[in-house]
Amino acid sequence: MKCVKGLGFLWVAVLAAFFALSACDDSSSASSDETGTSSSSVETSDLDESSSSVDKNSSGNESTEKDKSSSSVKGSEPAEVSSSSAKETKNSSDSKSSSSIKSGDSSSSKKDVSSSSVNSSSSVKSSSSSSVKQSSSSVTSSSSEYIPYNHAGPLLADSLNSNAYQKFLDSRNGRSYYYLTINGKNGASVTVMAENLNIGEMVNGDKDQTNDSKIERYCYDNDTTKCDKYGGLYQWAEMMNLPFECNSKSCADSIKPNHQGICPDGWRLLTYDDLVVILKADGNEHGIEGARAQGFGGYNTTGYSLVGAGLRRPTGEFKDCLGKETYWYYPGEILVDGEMFVLGSNTSYSDNSIYGPSNFNYTKLEGRSVRCVKSK
Structure with missing residues (x-):
């Protein structure tokens, strides 16, 4: 009986151990499955x-x-x-x-x-x-637009309002000019343009005006908008409407009284005597300042409205004097001891004097302004 009891206890222990081992296997299997799934x-x-x-x-x-x-x-x-x-x-x-x-x-x-x-x-x-590119493009577009110069601006307002100025249309290029009659002393008078002439095909300042078949002009700094505002600049022979070779030799025989030059029909080139009449106009007490536009250091009491149009040097560059100085030729030349000289004048913003025409040592190859006077 003791042996049977001992064997029974042994079987119970064996079975318990077996079930314990089965439980461990199941747990390990479950853990492995969960890990694989995760x-x-x-x-x-x-x-x-x-x-x-x-x-x-x-x-x-x-x-x-x-x-x-x-x-x-x-x-x-x-x-x-x-x-x-x-x-x-x-x-x-x-x-x-x-x-x-x-x-x-x-x-x-x-x-x-x-x-x-x-x-x-x-x-x-x-x-x-x-x-940014679009903005830059729009700025460029707006800055390229040029508004034509208002030529009535520098003219004396009360003279313009009192109908002292009239307008002339140049049929050659459709350009109009203000002009007026200025009464000098002793009954002298002159009907003159109040603007510089602006006609011709522009050539660069580094070239001479050599084409005798057409009118050529310089525009200050090679900018046509400067021509619109200040007028063209011309060499002496071009202004006179004579062959280019007259810039290097005497052409006194070709100079006529009331010389028309490149002025429109019915008009002629300004002379020194014309300027004297203008400067001695009734009511002008300021000399050259009375003939200069108000924006050019003057009063313009004569209505002539001389502007600082600058100068093209005979060497081809433009003198740095736009708005400060102006130069013009007269339709004449003179021989001194066999040497040829040309007549002309100039004045500046700060100087109330006129230089010339007694100063004859001018070259004909400069580029200067042109004014026209109505022929009588």
């Missing part, structure tokens, strides 16, 4: 979420931002594009941050967000560059 889940989630994020960022966002940048060029609204891009980047960032929390892969999220931010920056840069 790993598989993370791997699948990581690939799907990351792939989805990259695709959205590289196609959806990039395409959207590209469209935004393109529309900003047309609409010139870079500020809105920048705001929109930032907004999309933020949304994209939020999406990826959420995805990475689920998948546990934060590095993938940061990479995507960084990529999206670069795209956003690129979009803003593109938009800003296009906007």
